[in-house]
Amino acid sequence: ETGVTQSPTHLIKTRGQQVTLRCSSQSGHNTVSWYQQALGQGPQFIFQYYREEENGRGNFPPRFSGLQFPNYSSELNVNALELDDSALYLCASSSDRGRYEQYFGPGTRLTVT
């Protein structure tokens, strides 16, 4: 059974650019959630996708957007990058049966300069 994978592992972007982060959910999981973890802080919920539709959103501006594909993999897109967007971005997947049991990927470290 393959766990949650994320790509890339590290990324450096310039302020104002756009970035796309990718997540492959664990086999059999149809729900993906994205989190932003700034240095020294706990993860902050960005949004969740369930069967290709957004199913909850945290307090993040619209320039944070996402997609979920038929195979339940997901993308997080961030437009007009700001310095404060520098963080570890975590993806977590879960299934209907274990709906509240989320399995996290290793994260993508984004640095905005």
Added chain:
Amino acid sequence: AQSVTQLDSQVPVFEEAPVELRCNYSSSVSVYLFWYVQYPNQGLQLLLKYLSGSTLVKGINGFEAEFNKSQTSFHLRKPSVHISDTAEYFCAVINNFNKFYFGSGTKLNVKP
């Protein structure tokens, strides 16, 4: 609105000593409670969860937590820690609207 407070940012402890990591939450609705562990440069791993039933929950690696509704707490305990338990621990809640809220984390440093 909900929030999760982890009262200690760092907890130093000697190997084989007991440890308690504190977590309090605020919520006006029913919540589900979780503890996750994060090792350096890794994602989060679920230690244990409380959804319903017995208020004492046992998890992996010898950890347990007790849900106390009157004190709105969900403290994590381990009777005897190992060096390998050195990591950051996060308490989290989820409400009926599928939103997860994490605390700011507690760094457990186990010393020989």
